[in-house]
Amino acid sequence: MCLAIPVEVREILPGDMARVSLDGVVKVVSIALVEDVKVGDYVVLHVGYALARIDPEEARKTLALLQAVAADA
Amino acid sequence: MCLAIPVEVREILPGDMARVSLDGVVKVVSIALVEDVKVGDYVVLHVGYALARIDPEEARKTLALLQAVAADA
Amino acid sequence: MSLAKPIRRKLDLANGRVDLSHGAGGRAMGRLIEDVFLAAFDNAWLAAGNDQSAFEVAACRMVMTTDAYVVSPIFFPGGDIGTLAVNGTINDIAMAGARPLYLSASFVLEEGLPLADLVRVARSMGEASRAAGVPIITGDTKVVERGKADKIFISTAGVGVTPPGLALSSDAVQPGDAVVVSGTIGDHGVAVMSKRENLEFETAILSDCAPLHGLVADMVAAAGPGLRVMRDPTRGGLAATLNELANQSGVGFTLEEDAIPVRAEVAAACEFLGLDPLNVANEGKLVAIVAPDRLEPLLAAMRAHPLGARAAMIGRAVEDPDRFVEMRTVFGGGRIVDWLAGEQLPRIC
Amino acid sequence: MSLAKPIRRKLDLANGRVDLSHGAGGRAMGRLIEDVFLAAFDNAWLAAGNDQSAFEVAACRMVMTTDAYVVSPIFFPGGDIGTLAVNGTINDIAMAGARPLYLSASFVLEEGLPLADLVRVARSMGEASRAAGVPIITGDTKVVERGKADKIFISTAGVGVTPPGLALSSDAVQPGDAVVVSGTIGDHGVAVMSKRENLEFETAILSDCAPLHGLVADMVAAAGPGLRVMRDPTRGGLAATLNELANQSGVGFTLEEDAIPVRAEVAAACEFLGLDPLNVANEGKLVAIVAPDRLEPLLAAMRAHPLGARAAMIGRAVEDPDRFVEMRTVFGGGRIVDWLAGEQLPRIC
Amino acid sequence: MKYVDEYRDGALARSIAAAIAREVRPDRVYRLMEFCGGHTHAISRYGLEDLLPANVRLIHGPGCPVCVLPMARLDMAIACAGLPAVTLCAYGDLMRVPGSNGSSLLKAKAAGADIRMVYSTLDALRIAEAEPAREVVFFAVGFETTTPATALAVRAAERQALGNFSVLCNHVMTPPAMRAILDGGGEGDETPVLIEGFIGPAHVSTVIGVEPYRPFARDDGKPVVIAGFEPLDVAQAILMLVRQINDGRAEVENQYIRAVTPSGNARAQAEIAAVFETREAFEWRGLGSLPASALRLRPAFARYDAERRFGLAETPAADNPACECGAILRGAKTPRECRLFGTVCTPDTPMGSCMVSPEGACAARWTYGRFRDNAAAARRKEIA
Amino acid sequence: MKYVDEYRDGALARSIAAAIAREVRPDRVYRLMEFCGGHTHAISRYGLEDLLPANVRLIHGPGCPVCVLPMARLDMAIACAGLPAVTLCAYGDLMRVPGSNGSSLLKAKAAGADIRMVYSTLDALRIAEAEPAREVVFFAVGFETTTPATALAVRAAERQALGNFSVLCNHVMTPPAMRAILDGGGEGDETPVLIEGFIGPAHVSTVIGVEPYRPFARDDGKPVVIAGFEPLDVAQAILMLVRQINDGRAEVENQYIRAVTPSGNARAQAEIAAVFETREAFEWRGLGSLPASALRLRPAFARYDAERRFGLAETPAADNPACECGAILRGAKTPRECRLFGTVCTPDTPMGSCMVSPEGACAARWTYGRFRDNAAAARRKEIA
Numbered sequence A, B: 001m002c003l004a005i006p007v008e009v010r011e012i013l014p015g016d017m018a019r020v021s022l023d024g025v026v027k028v029v030s031i032a033l034v035e036d037v038k039v040g041d042y043v044v045l046h047v048g049y050a051l052a053r054i055d056p057e058e059a060r061k062t063l064a065l066l067q068a069v070a071a072d073a
Numbered sequence C, D: 001m002s003l004a005k006p007i008r009r010k011l012d013l014a015n016g017r018v019d020l021s022h023g024a025g026g027r028a029m030g031r032l033i034e035d036v037f038l039a040a041f042d043n044a045w046l047a048a049g050n051d052q053s054a055f056e057v058a059a060c061r062m063v064m065t066t067d068a069y070v071v072s073p074i075f076f077p078g079g080d081i082g083t084l085a086v087n088g089t090i091n092d093i094a095m096a097g098a099r100p101l102y103l104s105a106s107f108v109l110e111e112g113l114p115l116a117d118l119v120r121v122a123r124s125m126g127e128a129s130r131a132a133g134v135p136i137i138t139g140d141t142k143v144v145e146r147g148k149a150d151k152i153f154i155s156t157a158g159v160g161v162t163p164p165g166l167a168l169s170s171d172a173v174q175p176g177d178a179v180v181v182s183g184t185i186g187d188h189g190v191a192v193m194s195k196r197e198n199l200e201f202e203t204a205i206l207s208d209c210a211p212l213h214g215l216v217a218d219m220v221a222a223a224g225p226g227l228r229v230m231r232d233p234t235r236g237g238l239a240a241t242l243n244e245l246a247n248q249s250g251v252g253f254t255l256e257e258d259a260i261p262v263r264a265e266v267a268a269a270c271e272f273l274g275l276d277p278l279n280v281a282n283e284g285k286l287v288a289i290v291a292p293d294r295l296e297p298l299l300a301a302m303r304a305h306p307l308g309a310r311a312a313m314i315g316r317a318v319e320d321p322d323r324f325v326e327m328r329t330v331f332g333g334g335r336i337v338d339w340l341a342g343e344q345l346p347r348i349c
Numbered sequence E, F: 001m002k003y004v005d006e007y008r009d010g011a012l013a014r015s016i017a018a019a020i021a022r023e024v025r026p027d028r029v030y031r032l033m034e035f036c037g038g039h040t041h042a043i044s045r046y047g048l049e050d051l052l053p054a055n056v057r058l059i060h061g062p063g064c065p066v067c068v069l070p071m072a073r074l075d076m077a078i079a080c081a082g083l084p085a086v087t088l089c090a091y092g093d094l095m096r097v098p099g100s101n102g103s104s105l106l107k108a109k110a111a112g113a114d115i116r117m118v119y120s121t122l123d124a125l126r127i128a129e130a131e132p133a134r135e136v137v138f139f140a141v142g143f144e145t146t147t148p149a150t151a152l153a154v155r156a157a158e159r160q161a162l163g164n165f166s167v168l169c170n171h172v173m174t175p176p177a178m179r180a181i182l183d184g185g186g187e188g189d190e191t192p193v194l195i196e197g198f199i200g201p202a203h204v205s206t207v208i209g210v211e212p213y214r215p216f217a218r219d220d221g222k223p224v225v226i227a228g229f230e231p232l233d234v235a236q237a238i239l240m241l242v243r244q245i246n247d248g249r250a251e252v253e254n255q256y257i258r259a260v261t262p263s264g265n266a267r268a269q270a271e272i273a274a275v276f277e278t279r280e281a282f283e284w285r286g287l288g289s290l291p292a293s294a295l296r297l298r299p300a301f302a303r304y305d306a307e308r309r310f311g312l313a314e315t316p317a318a319d320n321p322a323c324e325c326g327a328i329l330r331g332a333k334t335p336r337e338c339r340l341f342g343t344v345c346t347p348d349t350p351m352g353s354c355m356v357s358p359e360g361a362c363a364a365r366w367t368y369g370r371f372r373d374n375a376a377a378a379r380r381k382e383i384a
């Protein structure tokens, strides 16, 4: 039910809408709930609305942390 | 379009309706247009309404006339 | 050790309805097929649960046919869409003089269809199939949203085997051949129409829906190669069938109205509706064209069969470049018997 | 001397619509069948104009199948309801290892269907039938009122012949057998869903709709009696097909998620929709269960065929009284691959 | 079927035919118009022509309300059916009648209009009751036979305060059309009217009685015999007409006396009078505009009048100029004399009014009688 | 799929699993509740359990809005869908949820109600615009993740003056449910709450941020790690929880830092606050009535509130008494300990809240994990 997925913003459309892509699958969604969405951003999409922006730096850090744990193992 | 057929009145129903029969095929029709319809009468049925009563005596006479012509021939 | 199995609840066949899950390829669909179709059709081919069924055949001339059944209402005096779907397809095989072997059945169900109605239809099919000795060996079910179908549509296909040497063909009719019908005409169409909304009338007329391959076998035996062609006068009635044959064989026909068997009640219902019995559908009757010298044995064989008791010779093929079907009326005059132009009768098959 | 003939006006295939007269058994119906179906299917059986068609067969083991096609929308990337109706039924025959011979087709048309759409569908069927070498030899057409169907429903049935000695059977799977798929899964269902109203998304994914009998012939030749059973994972997807086989053979399966070919875009579309590609329909793929010693030749033969280029071994049959289909996930854990409970996906076939 | 089968008796028919043959004078032609489509149908359906001497010629008149409905009125009905929320109810006979540009109710329905075939105005009322959100319009056509059923429906709607029922009225009257036939093809048309007598309508006459036909006998010298719709009725009426003509009489006689009374059905007349008033003029397909020949709803029933309720207007629509219906309806030509007959114009693709209903002159000829036009038939007749 | 595939990496997963195995103390059990159905789904879908040491036990919490929707609310939606002219729009997840007497939206639809599956409130708005004659009711369910979409739809309807759109609101809130879990089964229930830590919701937290979880750490001493929905996210969160527990810490940590900020999504919060207000109490299936745990429309939006608009009332409906959902949701029992599990109660015929959605504890076990309960699996594990 809380199914949500990070998608890439490809084009900002009028009326707080945007064209987003997930591996070439493209949909038009609302970005009314997230401020200052730009082309190239990744946003978390839920029931047709972007809910949050993915912070690429934090994502990188999380992965790095995971890899560090793995390296320890 | 003016298709009409003589049917026998089997049962008088409320609301100026009647159950009529043509060789055992039974339909409910309006008898609002014909006065004093009785069970046993034959009426001429057109688009769901009885239009006229068949006069059995005149019917007999018409047939007799036809037969007379035939007899002459 | 295996786990406890889910308790298999029977479908609520009394009060349940078809819903979209019954067509989705999951367990609900499996249960519908099992509780309704496998139960009703009851044969080993279906029970094998394959997407196709297999059978052995000897070298032969085979025939294949299909029809879709969309009759409304689905239940009518003397039958239902299920009996029609079985017998109708059997008859299209039988019309080739062939012995029907197997049927397939595919269903399009409308969401909301009462399961009780579906069961009733399936049981009719099972009974008709067993009565005819022609099992339904493979099938398919789809469910569509409410308002995207009308209760139930059935398509059946069938295969059969033609006796060696027999080659009926719609272009084989010769001037002088006799036209035979196997019994009264118009019963089916009138029975269905009597139950149509806004058209209702009361009548004792039943659909004539019946499988004709038994009658056909007797006819083939009696008439041999004198039998030119057979056809079941369904949609469009006797008039459409004879016009088709006239066109395909390049002949005309002359009929005697007096000789065409029509029940009094069918004639009466047609008067009510402004229809001609010659245009009304039949589902258990056939028209056969036969060489004059085989007419008598053919009629005798037909009349000896319960489905041909009222068989009658109703006319002859004649030479006619216009390929008219003409009829001498009860009144003594002549008329053409034509296809009905753009008829929009209720769905009767 | 014969009379002047009525001028035969062509149907207005560009702007016309199906109306009730096209299903009434009269001249309008004849014209629809001629201008649309006979023109598109173009073969001598249909041209003969009988209610059934005949063909000669040698003694053999035959298979028969049927499916109803109700996909919505009727046109989708990579195909339409017509290609589906031909290839889907060919595939159900091919899954028995059989060579498809002939098809029948029955149509339920909704009043108001643009004739242009009908022609497009009929031409697709004609092309698919010619490409596969399997003619449509008999058919039927019904027209129902607007709102009593959804544009067009097609039921096809088919017959085919099994090579001597081959006896595939859904109960033949042995523990240790390999599970093979012929290519990427989920393409068809995703392609159809991408065009559904209220669900639209843009994607380059095409339906995989294709006739598999050529591939199957190569497989039969390569694997011989080592081939246990084949099935096309249509409605319900790979998950439903493997669960069916597990139940019918009394075995379990273990799959490797890593080994199952799924296009990236199909995976992405499934993420969007909250679906598992294992539950999504295919129309040009098959699952084969093969004895371990015939796995390699089978895979080699499949990969040599254009429709099997991405064939892969995805798992094995195992002994399991619970008949579970289990899968080791990409993540390394285990899970069951179950039927989807009461799925209500769009009509994808 | 009592009062039906006895009037279809073949043996009797042959005797009547013999009587006619005996009584006709070989030196003259008897051109008799059956006004009514019901008679046209009976004549064609039973092959009555084959029993008549060659010099008794039957001319099929305009008494088919479907045939005479002008395209513009059909176009109006199609436009009405296309209005939002409108459900148009029509008798089945109307579904295939061609409007402008190849349109028809059947095609409009296929294109999405909500059009329902009904068998009676009672059905239309039931639909209006059951579907209050729909605007149910009854497409009313017909002669005096059919008009009372419409009148009753309007009054029932008023009684039940059915706010969503109305009538698109095209009811027409028999006497003005017979008058138009006798008056010929209008200004500029000098074709003589070659009709020696009329077979008068059966069921129209049950409603209007015998009186309205008197002027045609009295003023025009044309005998009229009102006849039932069974073939023996028609045969007898022909004999009666032959006798009048032979006698030099011109009277109104009533062969269908078992159902038609001199003054007709007073109740039905009263219903018509209560609901309808006469239009100044009305266009008849094939006959042109005829004064005082049709009905519309009285102002008191304005809200049941679909024309007013939806502001429907007639857009003139021209018939195919090659169509000879006008001349055929007046007895001046036969269908075979139209160059479109049977090739371009058939019941499947009718071009003119006489081909649209099985009761039309051209359709009846094509559907039931065209074998008489071919050589094979002539040969068969010789052999027989 | 960027930001997806890298968090499903099997090799990395094995390393994290090894780290967890290394760090757990063999002498104790770690009972960790993932509150959220999204986590339950990820855990089951990817078989995470198989990678964890036996003494790390995952308890599936009530964070599935479909599971916790009480039958009475579902009955209300079915009743609403049955009202004349109502079109009920619902997320697909809800179609099969059982109401009283075996009812469901799917069956109500089959029986004739106009019920449409939608993927977004945007679809429901489109339907309301396109079909002005219908009363379009959006059946709103969901936690804080889903609530903003409903709020936006209500505001859009107001902006567009859409008079035929309303919301049947069942939005619930995460913190009160976590509170209820920690407070135990209510009066009379003495079952200890056996949960040592929480995996906090991913997408709920994108909206509400990190702060609302502080009390569970601070006041209840339960560590909370907010985690993403991919399986590596969950594995990492488990490692983080194990470490907190081993350290005796009880903090709120944020593993899903790439999407969750400390204060959450201010816009989304503002939308929720503008449209909704807190209900005094709301019934949760399996948990009972929880105070201040759900939302309703503010009086200013009363006309968009389907409950008020159609005067809908709740009729109490009792769950199957044998259902152990309450205890399962609180970690006191496992699905296998319910005697209905897998026999009477399966996803095809769910008896209780935990079986109705694939994200429910019982459904996830049955659909993805029940092989772990059978002997063959045990044997296969030995062999492997």
Ligand code: SF4
Pocket: E320, E322, E323, E324, E325, E328, E335, E338, E339, E340, E341, E342, E345, E346, E350, E351, E352, E353, E354, E355, E356, E362
């Ligand atoms: S054949 Fe057709 S075009 Fe010619 S007169 Fe008759 S209706 Fe008119």
Ligand code: SF4
Pocket: F320, F322, F323, F324, F325, F328, F335, F338, F339, F340, F341, F342, F345, F346, F350, F351, F352, F353, F354, F355, F356, F362
């Ligand atoms: S198995 Fe079913 S009845 Fe038992 S606790 Fe789970 S949901 Fe409730």
Ligand SMILES: [Mg+2]
Pocket: C065, C066, C067, C092, D051, D052, D139, D140
């Ligand atoms: Mg057939």
Ligand SMILES: [Mg+2]
Pocket: C091, C092, C095, C231, C232, C233, C234, D051
């Ligand atoms: Mg047939």
Ligand SMILES: [Mg+2]
Pocket: C067, C088, C089, C092, C234, D051
């Ligand atoms: Mg048939």
Ligand SMILES: [Mg+2]
Pocket: C051, C139, C140, C141, D066, D067, D068
């Ligand atoms: Mg199938």
Ligand SMILES: [Mg+2]
Pocket: C110, C146, C147, C148, C149, C150, C151, D147, D148
């Ligand atoms: Mg329906």
Ligand SMILES: [Mg+2]
Pocket: C051, C052, C139, C140, D065, D066, D067, D092
């Ligand atoms: Mg099949």
Ligand SMILES: [Mg+2]
Pocket: C051, D067, D088, D089, D092, D234
């Ligand atoms: Mg199939």
Ligand SMILES: [Mg+2]
Pocket: C066, C067, C068, D051, D139, D140, D141
């Ligand atoms: Mg057919």
Ligand SMILES: [Mg+2]
Pocket: C147, C148, D110, D146, D147, D148, D149, D150, D151
């Ligand atoms: Mg439709």
Ligand SMILES: [Mg+2]
Pocket: C051, D091, D092, D095, D231, D232, D233, D234
């Ligand atoms: Mg298959």
